[in-house]
Amino acid sequence: MRVVFKKSYDPDIDLHEHGWSRGKIVVLLGIMILLPFFVGEYYLAEAANTLIWALAGMGLMIAVGHTGQVSLGHAAFLAIGAYTDAALMNVGMPFWVALPAAGIVAGVFGAVIAIPAVRMSGIYLAIATLAVFVIVEELVILLEPITGGVGGIMAPTITFFGISFDRYGELENFYWLTLGIVALVTWGYANLMRSPTGRSFLAVRDSEVSARALGINVTRTKSLAFGLSSGVTGLAGALMGHYIGFFNYELFSIFISINLLLVVTIGGLGFIQGAFLGAILITGMPQVIAILRDNLNASTGIDIGSIPGLDTMLFSVILILFIIFEPTGLYGRWLKIRTWFEIFPLARRDMFRRQKSYLKTERMK
Amino acid sequence: MSLLQVKDLAIHFGGVKAVDGVSFAVEPGEVFAIIGPNGAGKSTIFNLISRIYEPTRGTIHFDGKDITGLKAHDIARLGIARTFQNIELFDHSTVLANLLMGRHTHSTTNFVQNMLFMPKVRQAERAHRKRVEEVIAFLELEAYRKKMIAGLPYGVRKVVEIGRALAIGPKLILLDEPASGLSVEESQDVAFWIEDMRRDMGLTVLMVEHDMSLVTQVSDRVLAVANGRPLAMGTAHEVQADPQVQAAYLGTPGEEAA
Amino acid sequence: MELLQLVIGGLANGCIYGLVALGFVLIYKASEGVNFAQGDMMMLGAFIALGLGNSEQAGLPFGLAVIIAIVLMFGIGWGVERVVVRRIFGQPQFALVILTIALGFVFRFVAGSIWGYTPLVLETPFAGMNLRGGGIVISVSDLVTIAVTVVLTLALWAFFAFTKIGLAAQAASQNQMAAYIVGVPVMRINSLIWGLSGAVATVAGVLYATRGAIDPNIGLLGLKAFAAAVIGGLGSLPGALLGGLIIGVVEPVAGRYAPGELAKMSPYIIMLLVLVTRPGGLFAQIQMKKV
Incomplete structure (x- = not known):
C-alpha cells in the first residue's frame, strides 16, 4: 500500500493522487502517440477503431455507469452524430465545425428526450430509449435528402490547415486526430467526475430521494447527464462515419447499442477506464476469433468460419459469464488483483466476496 | 418568530x-x-x-x-437538511464524497467550468473540503474518510448521514x-x-x-x-x-x- | 369491409403480441426484470415444434409435437432460471436486461445452427383453410390463434386466482421477502414462472408459425410485444393482452392509411405516448419508493 502524506487538500482534488499514477498516464499516452511508428496499417486502423469505440463507450458510461440511466438505444445517437457530421460536411462545412455540431445536435436531442424519460424509473427509461432508437432508424430512412435514405451517405475527407486526415490516405493523421479527441474527452470526463456535477450524477444514481434532499434537481441532473452522454456518443458516431467512409442506416443497428452496453458492462460500470478496457475487448475479440479460426482450420481441418453468428454467440457467452461472476467488469477485477498484490500476503479469500442481498424492489406497496 | x-x-x-x-x-x-x-x-x-x-x-x-x-x-x-429513517446514503461513494455531495447547494460553477476544471473550481473544491473537514472533526469520522459506504457498519453510516446533513450548513x-x-x-x-x-x-x-x-x-x-x-x-x-x-x-x- | 378485414387479421396478430407480452409480465412479476429473450424463446419454441412435427424432420403428429415442444420449453425456461438468473439475484435490474439480451443471442445461434437461416414453414392440419362470409375472408389459423389465446389467458388467470401455487406466486411477486418469511418457496416459484413463460412463448411461437414462415430472427417480434407489455403496464396480465391487441390492430390499419415507415414506428410511438403520459403504463403498478 502506498501511503501519501498530504499537506493540503490539493492531492485529493487532483486527477491523480501522486506522481506515479500521473507518470503512468503520460507513458501510456506517449506509447499511443508513437504507435503509428511501430505497427502496420492494419493494426493502426484497428487501434483507431478501438479509440472510437472507447469514445462511444465513455458516452454510454456517463449515462449507465455514472447516473444509472440504462439506454438500449445509444446507436441512435451514434447515427445522429454520424449523419449530422457527414451532412454538414457535404454542404461544405469544415470538420472543425461539423464535429462539434454533431456532438451538440446529438447531445441536445438526448437531453430533450431525457426530460420526459426521467420521470420513468429504471427499466422504463431503457424501454423508452429503445423506442427512440427504432424511431430514429425509421427517420433516417424517411429523411432521404439529408441522410441518403437506404442508399447511404459518404463521409467526406477531413482536411484542415491544408492537412489531410483521410482515413485511407493518411491513416496516421486520422489516428492522431482520433487520439486527440479521445484524450480531450477523457480529460473533460475525468474533470467532471471530480467536480460537483459529477458528484451530483453519482448522487442521482445511488439515491434519488436523498439527492433531492441535498438540493439536487434530479430531472435537470439526469437530463444533463443523458445529454452529455448522447453528445459524446454523437462525437464517436461522427468519427465512426469517417472511419467507415460510406454508410447507411444499417451501420447503426440495435446490435451496436447492445455492443456498446457490452463495452461498459464488461469494461466495468462506473469507471472511465472500463470504457477503454471494454472497447479493447470488443474490437479485439473478432481478431482473436479470426486467428483461432485460421489455426483450427489449418491444424484440424474444422472450419468454424462456416458457422454464421459465432462471434455474436461468443460475445454473448462472455457477457453472461461476466454478469454472473464478475459484475464489476474487467476494471473491477483488475482493482481486486492490484489490491491482492498491494497487501500481499494479507489478502483473504473472502475479502471480495459479494454480499448476498435480497431483491431490491422498486415496487412499493 | x-x-x-x-x-x-x-x-x-x-x-x-x-x-x-x-x-x-x-x-x-x-x-x-x-x-x-x-x-x-x-x-x-x-x-x-x-x-x-x-x-x-x-x-x-x-x-x-x-x-x-x-x-x-x-x-x-x-x-433545511434531513436524515432518513432507513439511511439513504450514496453506497458506492466514499464517506468524503458523500459529505461533499452535501455541499451541492453551495456550488456556483456550471458544468462547462467543471469539465475544464478552471481555477475557480479548484478554489471552490478547497473551500468545500475545508467545510466538510470541520464536519468530519465534529463527528469524529477521520478514520473513515476514504472508506466506501457499502462496507461501513450501521452505526457509522448513521453518523455519516448526520454529517451529510450538516455539510449543507x-x-x-x-x-x-x-x-x-x-x-x-x-x-x-x-x-x-x-x-x-x-x-x-x-x-x-x-x-x-x-x-x-x-x-x-x-x-x-x-x-x-x-x-x-x-x-x-x-x-x-x-x-x-x-x-x-x-x-x-x-x-x-x-x-x-x- | 376492408377495415373489418384488417381489424380481424390485426386482432389475431395482436393475440400473438399479447401472448409474448404475457411472458414479459410473468417474468417481470417473478424476477422484477425484463426478459429480453422472450421473443427468442418464442422463436425457439416454434422451431422445436417444427423440428418435431414437420414430415421431413421428426414427423410426429402435429398435436404431439406441439405438446412436447411446450414441455421442452418449460424445461428450458426453468433451467435458465435455475442456472443463470438465480445467480444474479439482488443485482440491479439492468443486469438481467443485459443477461437476457445475451441469452437471446445464444438461443438464436442455437436455432440457426440446427435449422439454418432460411425461412421454414410449419406444417399444420389447418394450413390454407379459410372461412368466407359477408365479403370477409377469415383464415382458420386466425380463428385458432384468437381461440387459443382466449383459452390460455383464462387458464392463466384461473391458475393465479385459484391454485395454491398461483396464489403463492402472486404473494411472491408482491413482496418476495415477506413471502419467503411466511414459507413461500420463492426460488422454486421463480423457476416455475420462468418455465411457464417458456411454455406460453412456445404457444405464441406455434401460433405465429401457423400464419407464415419462420426464421431465427423472428424473435425480434419480441420488441413489439415488449411495447405491448409496456403499454399495458409491465405488471398487469390483462394489460399485456390489451396492449398486444392495440398494437396488433393499429399496425395494419396504420400501414393501410399512412406511409410504411410510420406504420413501423406506430407501436413505439404509442408506447412513448403512454410512457410520457402514464409512466407506469395503462395499468400502472409502480408506486413511489418509501423513505
Missing part, C-alpha cells in the same frame, strides 16, 4: 388519513421531538416538510416563507430516528452531538425518535402524535404523563376487550 411553522397539515393516501390536522411551531435554537407509535405519521410529517409528499391541506412556513409550493430540491437551499436539521438501531454508547454520542449542534452551531433540531431516554435528555418540547392526529405537546415529562399518550402506546382497556 418561529423558524418552522406547520399549520393544519394533512395528507390522505386514498382513504387513509396518514396525517390529519397537525399544527406545531419550532422556535429558533430549539430541539423539538415528535414521538408516537409506529404508523402514527411521524415520518410522513418529515416527508411533507421536505416536500417529498404533496399535502392534501395545510401550510408549512420556514423562516417566514411559505414553502408549501416548493419542489423537494428547493428545500436544502433554504437551509442548515438552519434546521430534521433527524428521522437518529438513534434507531444504535447501541447505548452510540445513541449517547448522538445525544451529545445534538446538544453540540444546538449550542455550538446554533442549529434548530426537529427529530422523530422512539428512544424516550434520548428524547427526554435532549428535547425542549415534545409533540406526541397517533393515527395522524396530534395528542399532546409539552416537555418530555408532561407528554409522557398525558393519559391520551399512554393510551395510544399501551392501548386502552376498552379497546382490548373489543
Whole structure:
C-alpha cells in the first residue's frame, strides 16, 4: 500500500493522487502517440477503431455507469452524430465545425428526450430509449435528402490547415486526430467526475430521494447527464462515419447499442477506464476469433468460419459469464488483483466476496 | 418568530388519513421531538416538510416563507437538511464524497467550468473540503474518510448521514430516528452531538425518535402524535404523563376487550 | 369491409403480441426484470415444434409435437432460471436486461445452427383453410390463434386466482421477502414462472408459425410485444393482452392509411405516448419508493 502524506487538500482534488499514477498516464499516452511508428496499417486502423469505440463507450458510461440511466438505444445517437457530421460536411462545412455540431445536435436531442424519460424509473427509461432508437432508424430512412435514405451517405475527407486526415490516405493523421479527441474527452470526463456535477450524477444514481434532499434537481441532473452522454456518443458516431467512409442506416443497428452496453458492462460500470478496457475487448475479440479460426482450420481441418453468428454467440457467452461472476467488469477485477498484490500476503479469500442481498424492489406497496 | 411553522397539515393516501390536522411551531435554537407509535405519521410529517409528499391541506412556513409550493430540491437551499429513517446514503461513494455531495447547494460553477476544471473550481473544491473537514472533526469520522459506504457498519453510516446533513450548513436539521438501531454508547454520542449542534452551531433540531431516554435528555418540547392526529405537546415529562399518550402506546382497556 | 378485414387479421396478430407480452409480465412479476429473450424463446419454441412435427424432420403428429415442444420449453425456461438468473439475484435490474439480451443471442445461434437461416414453414392440419362470409375472408389459423389465446389467458388467470401455487406466486411477486418469511418457496416459484413463460412463448411461437414462415430472427417480434407489455403496464396480465391487441390492430390499419415507415414506428410511438403520459403504463403498478 502506498501511503501519501498530504499537506493540503490539493492531492485529493487532483486527477491523480501522486506522481506515479500521473507518470503512468503520460507513458501510456506517449506509447499511443508513437504507435503509428511501430505497427502496420492494419493494426493502426484497428487501434483507431478501438479509440472510437472507447469514445462511444465513455458516452454510454456517463449515462449507465455514472447516473444509472440504462439506454438500449445509444446507436441512435451514434447515427445522429454520424449523419449530422457527414451532412454538414457535404454542404461544405469544415470538420472543425461539423464535429462539434454533431456532438451538440446529438447531445441536445438526448437531453430533450431525457426530460420526459426521467420521470420513468429504471427499466422504463431503457424501454423508452429503445423506442427512440427504432424511431430514429425509421427517420433516417424517411429523411432521404439529408441522410441518403437506404442508399447511404459518404463521409467526406477531413482536411484542415491544408492537412489531410483521410482515413485511407493518411491513416496516421486520422489516428492522431482520433487520439486527440479521445484524450480531450477523457480529460473533460475525468474533470467532471471530480467536480460537483459529477458528484451530483453519482448522487442521482445511488439515491434519488436523498439527492433531492441535498438540493439536487434530479430531472435537470439526469437530463444533463443523458445529454452529455448522447453528445459524446454523437462525437464517436461522427468519427465512426469517417472511419467507415460510406454508410447507411444499417451501420447503426440495435446490435451496436447492445455492443456498446457490452463495452461498459464488461469494461466495468462506473469507471472511465472500463470504457477503454471494454472497447479493447470488443474490437479485439473478432481478431482473436479470426486467428483461432485460421489455426483450427489449418491444424484440424474444422472450419468454424462456416458457422454464421459465432462471434455474436461468443460475445454473448462472455457477457453472461461476466454478469454472473464478475459484475464489476474487467476494471473491477483488475482493482481486486492490484489490491491482492498491494497487501500481499494479507489478502483473504473472502475479502471480495459479494454480499448476498435480497431483491431490491422498486415496487412499493 | 418561529423558524418552522406547520399549520393544519394533512395528507390522505386514498382513504387513509396518514396525517390529519397537525399544527406545531419550532422556535429558533430549539430541539423539538415528535414521538408516537409506529404508523402514527411521524415520518410522513418529515416527508411533507421536505416536500417529498404533496399535502392534501395545510401550510408549512420556514423562516417566514411559505414553502408549501416548493419542489423537494428547493428545500436544502433554504437551509433545511434531513436524515432518513432507513439511511439513504450514496453506497458506492466514499464517506468524503458523500459529505461533499452535501455541499451541492453551495456550488456556483456550471458544468462547462467543471469539465475544464478552471481555477475557480479548484478554489471552490478547497473551500468545500475545508467545510466538510470541520464536519468530519465534529463527528469524529477521520478514520473513515476514504472508506466506501457499502462496507461501513450501521452505526457509522448513521453518523455519516448526520454529517451529510450538516455539510449543507442548515438552519434546521430534521433527524428521522437518529438513534434507531444504535447501541447505548452510540445513541449517547448522538445525544451529545445534538446538544453540540444546538449550542455550538446554533442549529434548530426537529427529530422523530422512539428512544424516550434520548428524547427526554435532549428535547425542549415534545409533540406526541397517533393515527395522524396530534395528542399532546409539552416537555418530555408532561407528554409522557398525558393519559391520551399512554393510551395510544399501551392501548386502552376498552379497546382490548373489543 | 376492408377495415373489418384488417381489424380481424390485426386482432389475431395482436393475440400473438399479447401472448409474448404475457411472458414479459410473468417474468417481470417473478424476477422484477425484463426478459429480453422472450421473443427468442418464442422463436425457439416454434422451431422445436417444427423440428418435431414437420414430415421431413421428426414427423410426429402435429398435436404431439406441439405438446412436447411446450414441455421442452418449460424445461428450458426453468433451467435458465435455475442456472443463470438465480445467480444474479439482488443485482440491479439492468443486469438481467443485459443477461437476457445475451441469452437471446445464444438461443438464436442455437436455432440457426440446427435449422439454418432460411425461412421454414410449419406444417399444420389447418394450413390454407379459410372461412368466407359477408365479403370477409377469415383464415382458420386466425380463428385458432384468437381461440387459443382466449383459452390460455383464462387458464392463466384461473391458475393465479385459484391454485395454491398461483396464489403463492402472486404473494411472491408482491413482496418476495415477506413471502419467503411466511414459507413461500420463492426460488422454486421463480423457476416455475420462468418455465411457464417458456411454455406460453412456445404457444405464441406455434401460433405465429401457423400464419407464415419462420426464421431465427423472428424473435425480434419480441420488441413489439415488449411495447405491448409496456403499454399495458409491465405488471398487469390483462394489460399485456390489451396492449398486444392495440398494437396488433393499429399496425395494419396504420400501414393501410399512412406511409410504411410510420406504420413501423406506430407501436413505439404509442408506447412513448403512454410512457410520457402514464409512466407506469395503462395499468400502472409502480408506486413511489418509501423513505
